[in-house]
């Protein structure tokens with residue numbers, strides 16, 4: 001019959017409208033629901049329609065969510081290399097970055113003047129970064145990762161959005177906390193939780209010990 005679809009649509013709208021109030025009664029008409037209730041109210045099974053009261057309420061970010069990259073450094077309580085850069089300043093991320101918003105200055109050995117595999121400086125212009133994730137995909141040392149922190153607005157339009165090495169660096173345990181599955185997959189591929197070079201060094205030492213014992 002002509003117009004049935006229209007009525008069916010209105011019935012769905014009315015159901016959501018009523019469900020919204022039923023759900024509100026469940027939570028005592030509070031403006032902000034408890035954090036535990038948030039996934040349910042914003043999930044696929046949610047009844048009614050709700051506005052996210054940002055910034056008091058925030059949608060959970062999925063593990064693969066990606067925003068501005070950050071640099072992985074050793075945990076600050078690491079016994080041998082606290083805060084040590086995972087980045088070897090190979091420059092691959094800067095090469096593959098489509099809008100060319102990464103600048104790296106390699107460190108030099110103060111005695112010999114020869115380059116050493118550590119970045120002296122590392123900058124990303126976050127106003128130019130398009131969050132593509134190429135840098136993280138191509139880094140052979142798992143040293144640059146896409147962050148979940150999207151609250152980066154500021155009133156300064158000049159230099160505040162050029163993030164330096166200090167601003168970009170975050171502990172390895174932070175990466176484990178925001179992306180536990182991926183961190184575990186990468187560790188399995190590397191052969192351990194440590195940096196690739198550390199694992200290689202340990203393997204070499206174990207081999208040398210084995211050879212000496214023979």
Ligand code: SF4
Nearest residue numbers: 087088090091093139
């Ligand atoms: S690709 Fe990785 S290791 Fe190489 S410069 Fe970029 S962050 Fe550093």
Ligand code: SF4
Nearest residue numbers: 097129130132133135
């Ligand atoms: S996410 Fe993309 S645009 Fe941003 S720094 Fe990495 S490669 Fe460049």
